[in-house]
Amino acid sequence: MSALPLAITGVGLVTGVGLNAPATCAAIRCALDNFQETRFMDNGGEWIMGCEVPLEQPWRGKTKLIKMAAAAINECLGNNKQIVPKATPLLLCLSEHERIGRVIDDDNQFFLDLQEELGAEFHEKSRVIARGHVAVAVALKHARQLLYELKAKHVLIAAADSLLVAPTLSHYEENERLLTSQNSNGFIPGEAGAALVVEAVHAKQENQLLCHGLGFGVEKAHVYSEEPLRADGLTVAIKESLNDAGCGESIIEFKITDISGEQYYFKEASLAFSRIDRTKREAFDIWHPADCIGEVGAVMGVVMVAVLKAACEKGYSKGNHILAHLGNDDGKRSSMIFGWQAVGGN
The missing domain is CATH 3.40.47.10 (Thiolase/Chalcone synthase)
Structure with a gap:
């Protein structure tokens, strides 16, 4: 196996089926979903089905993305008191800049706003990875360098995204990508926040992914x-x-x-x-x-x-x-x- 493996030592999740990792993973294991009618309508006049995260207030747009990401990161921090934010790089995974309807207009400001929401400042090697689905793999590649070359003790990988945005849904519907009353070959849009704690692998006598x-x-x-x-x-x-x-x-x-x-x-x-x-x-x-x-x-x-x-x-x-x-x-x-x-x- 690889000489430079990475250990996933913590997780945090905020999804439409659970507001923390144990609840979300239990729901997914049981094949439960939370698909409901959204406030968006398709071209056939039917409500689009989606999976919305039920937070305590009806936040939208960038604010909701920040709330979801912060909750997932806080779950990781709460479960590992050894993590020192100032000494920990945060790799933030976001949607591609080219995606239609992207609500984040300034990645750097979004990162600063997230830090303010958390009340914490992360390591100077933190960065935003706006690569969509493949962002987590890109983040793990950066984490490998941070852990093995720069000797960081922990790296946090976090992500927040939502496809429940009118221009985004319109784009996917026009391209017959969205599951609607008129198209069965499509996906159900959702939103979520998530985080991982990544560490270098040492000779630990414990179970680990x-x-x-x-x-x-x-x-x-x-x-x-x-x-x-x-x-x-x-x-x-x-x-x-x-x-x-x-x-x-x-x-x-x-x-x-x-x-x-x-x-x-x-x-x-x-x-x-x-x-x-x-x-x-x-x-x-x-x-x-x-x-x-x-x-x-x-x-x-x-x-x-x-x-x-x-x-x-x-x-x-x-x-x-x-x-x-x-x-x-x-x-x-x-x-x-x-x-x-x-x-x-x-």
């Missing part, structure tokens, strides 16, 4: 392209993550993805894995948390990692070696290899 490998690729035949899909970008990303982890595909026991309902991404995931899989398998589970929380943009990757951690800790995962992959609409792809290190186990 480790990220062993990271990989990246670019798909030319992305969802808006008219080129035939061969899943080249995702295949490259998966192969790179396996090489980074120093293992072969045979070690993978199940996978978790950001798939949220569109046939394109199901087809891509199937094609990519079939191109690297050389192992005879009786079963191979595919988990997609979006079934419960909706499409939550840049937060999805962080949620996926948190779900894996809970599943491994509570013993309901489908194995100890997991593939996780994500993709952006513009073709950017990322892949991560996770392993559960159990005391006395593998």
Whole structure:
């Protein structure tokens, strides 16, 4: 396995099915959702279904994003009193700048406002990663450098995003991406905040979820392209993550993805894995948390990692070696290899 693995030692979640990580992960394990009619209407005159986070006040826009991110970060800080914000870089994952309807107009100001909400100032190496779905993998790559080269003790990775924005929903509906009364091949929009605590791996005698490998690729035949899909970008990303982890595909026991309902991404995931899989398998589970929380943009990757951690800790995962992959609409792809290190186990 990788010489520079990362340990996921804490999680925080705020989603439409739970306002903390245990509640959210329990709901996802039970396949519960909170899909309800939103205040937005589709072109057929029907209410659009969505998964809204029920906070104590009806906040909207940037304010709600800050509240969700702060709550997730506070959950991590509350569970680990050794974290010193001033000495801890915060890597904040946000939606791509190009996304239609993006409510954040100044990333740096948003970061400052988040610090003010938290009443804490983070390390000078903190940064915003506006990369959408693949942001969590980019953040883990930066975290690896911060932990092993700059010797940071902890790194916080946080994310906040919402697709429950009128211009965003209109854009996706016009492009037949949204699940509506007139389109069955689409996703249900949602919103969420999430956070992870990442540490370097030392000789700890404790159970922990480790990220062993990271990989990246670019798909030319992305969802808006008219080129035939061969899943080249995702295949490259998966192969790179396996090489980074120093293992072969045979070690993978199940996978978790950001798939949220569109046939394109199901087809891509199937094609990519079939191109690297050389192992005879009786079963191979595919988990997609979006079934419960909706499409939550840049937060999805962080949620996926948190779900894996809970599943491994509570013993309901489908194995100890997991593939996780994500993709952006513009073709950017990322892949991560996770392993559960159990005391006395593998």
